Amino acid sequence: MxxxxxxxxxxxxxxxxxxxxxxxxxxxxxxxxxxxxxxxxxxxxxxxxxxxxxxxxxxxxxxxxxxSWLLIASFVIGGVIAAPIATWRVKILPSSILGVLAGGFIIPTNARTLLSSIQASDEILTFVYTSLISGYLLIVIFPLRNYLRFKLLGKASKKTQP
Known part of the structure; x- marks a missing residue:
């Protein structure tokens, strides 16, 4: 499958x-x-x-x-710089946070294409992007907070064990 x-x-x-x-x-x-x-x-x-x-x-x-060779070069440079950072990020972040980051990044990326197809005004673009980014940050904060709380509680309980 x-x-x-x-x-x-x-x-x-x-x-x-x-x-x-x-x-x-x-x-x-x-x-x-x-x-x-x-x-x-x-x-x-x-x-x-x-x-x-x-x-x-x-x-x-x-x-x-x-x-456009200049544009191709810019994509290559950006990718070469980002690839090791992305690999490190995937290695250290828990799946719950990675899932939110990956899924949430796709939505604003594709929103521009959708809004352009209906020729949305700049005001609508600003509103939609502000809403999407705000919601995205809130959604990222919850799993990150839970992960950090779990890590801190795990360390605290290990310290209290004899």
Missing amino acids: NFLVGIEGSFSDSVSGGGRGPVNTPALLSQSAIALRKVIGTVDTSEFPKTFSATAGFFISLGHQSF
Whole structure:
């Protein structure tokens, strides 16, 4: 089942031009019992061969002059800087917080596309983004607070044991 989800997610992602994370991560999480950090690692690991294939296809069909090399360089630099940080973050954060972070990040990212399709005004964009970011921060705070409380209580109970 996971194999088919991966094929379907990658196919949809390649055809739509969307990022692998926003398409494949929720698909795998909704269809399987794989731990979130394994899902993120799996999706990220699959990016290289898929990106190589897509790049070859675009080079063949569009030619190298059709690309914005400065924009490509900026994406590469950002990705190279962010990748080790993301790997470290996935390693240390508990799944409950990772799930909220991953899921919550997808919503504002896709909201711009949805709001642009209806040609929303700047006031509506500001309201929607303020609401989304505020709600996102509140949702992140609860699992983080619970995690920290559990860690602190766990340490306190270990100190009181003989």
